Amino acid sequence: MKTPVADYLAHVLKQCKQNDQGALADYIPELASADPNKLALALSTIDGTSYATGDKDTEFTIQSMSKPFAYALALKHLGLESVLKKVGVEPSGEAFNQISLDAKNKIPKNPMINSGAITTHSLIHAEAGADRAETLRVFLSELAGRELEFDEQVYRSELETAFRNLSIGYMLRTVGVLDEDPVAIVHGYIKQCAIKVTVKDLAQMAGVLANGGVQAKTGKRLLSRVVVRQVLSVMMTCGMYDAAGDWLTTVGIPAKSGVAGGIIGVLPGQIGIAVFSPKLDEHGNSVRGIEIMERLSNDMGLHLMEGTPSAQTIVQRRYVVAETDGNNQTVVYELRGVLQFTESEMLLRILEDEPEGDTRIILDLTNISLLHDVGARMLFEGVNRLIEDGHTAVILDAEGILTEAQCKGRKTSVVTEPLDRYLEKQLKI
Known part of the structure; x- marks a missing residue:
């Protein structure tokens, strides 16, 4: 990507x-x-x-x-x-x-x-x-x-x-x-x-x-x-x-x-x-x-007067969940902190390392405390580019951090249920 x-x-x-x-x-x-x-x-x-x-x-x-x-x-x-x-x-x-x-x-x-x-x-x-x-x-x-x-x-x-x-x-x-x-x-x-x-x-x-x-x-x-x-x-x-x-x-x-x-x-x-x-x-x-x-x-x-704190990192961890048939993988990116321009730019650079393929990629917002509009735009753009590379990519927003305005026209890329429930439905585990 x-x-x-x-x-x-x-x-x-x-x-x-x-x-x-x-x-x-x-x-x-x-x-x-x-x-x-x-x-x-x-x-x-x-x-x-x-x-x-x-x-x-x-x-x-x-x-x-x-x-x-x-x-x-x-x-x-x-x-x-x-x-x-x-x-x-x-x-x-x-x-x-x-x-x-x-x-x-x-x-x-x-x-x-x-x-x-x-x-x-x-x-x-x-x-x-x-x-x-x-x-x-x-x-x-x-x-x-x-x-x-x-x-x-x-x-x-x-x-x-x-x-x-x-x-x-x-x-x-x-x-x-x-x-x-x-x-x-x-x-x-x-x-x-x-x-x-x-x-x-x-x-x-x-x-x-x-x-x-x-x-x-x-x-x-x-x-x-x-x-x-x-x-x-x-x-x-x-x-x-x-x-x-x-x-x-x-x-x-x-x-x-x-x-x-x-x-x-x-x-x-x-x-x-x-x-x-x-x-x-x-x-x-x-x-x-x-x-x-x-x-x-x-x-x-x-x-500067918006006073939003910036983080040194945005990805708390990345881990792989394998399907039982072994054919595909699901990769979960667990995000933490605030998501504004600096953190979004950092995240997109990390996602660049994902090779083209048919991996399922989940961007988990559960531990995000603040999501700026620019962070949301860049996040959805990252999802679009992952999809263009052949992946299945979704944003998991179980806590409802994304606003209606931020999701407008993009809801098909958003999952609102907890990660474990989503994985149970989508994967054979």
Whole structure:
């Protein structure tokens, strides 16, 4: 059986491709020449499994999506108390490039706007004379699981039009937030934004945050849970600039955008998501990217405020019941916990290992405590694909966990009696 997750992502991309609104970031010459039709989507689960569709191998510059990771690196080396003396955590309600400081503390309001990000760049730990942007590139490469590079053309292009960021740098130096040459700091920040990534890279990076700072494929802890919590908190309230409130209510996951057209989203304990489409809205966020994230949040039940706990595993056990004539087998999957997107994706991957044949497969929901709509849809899709492979597949729902709406048009795949009674009727035992 082939998991339907990849097909679903491709479907979402196809639906959102029709949206032609927005404009390229024309204030940066290199970004103004980007292909506006590029579109890609990727997600990474907390166990390191990745899915990607569309222009998934297209490289683009990370831009402001570097900000949360630079913030994480500063927190990792200096600690929260020291960083808070230089950069606050309050939403600004202003454009990302606003030339302003917190009225009371005379420091940038948060690390996601440019004044805060330039300050954060100055806090990245580097040896004397070392390149802070290079330090961040090495860190991002470790998060992504491959060696990332700078886009020198975009870097030089942004330097040519960096007057506003230089103004911010001089302001920060004037009030004592920056202790070094503001030109060097601003140039380093611009270089940091010119690191090239794909949506697959970004999803892996977001996946590390979703996994509490641990890179699933290696098992290596790259960030502490305390640092991850701080970064995600600031992303939640400040990551989408002056559209943060609208984002919180409609999408509801910590996120960060970049003016090259990327957006990353992190649902703690579940998944990291990345989208890419270069046309931006008036806030500097990808138009198609926002639509895709809204659709994923609604379809997959990702809104953080739903507060649904996630499980590390969904299959409590798998066992075989043989018929007395020995010709066929019945396989029972005993499921436990909650069934939302993360657990459903995990279950479908497990079901992929079932070879084609005429096995009777029972998905037992008796110990499921909560079944989200997306979990039900994916569960029924899994049943359909098992049937296509030649199996007889049913969902056993003796406790009535499935709602009428979730079962609509699919009741023939649902058994409502206890497992032992069903087995007595169907099998010669």
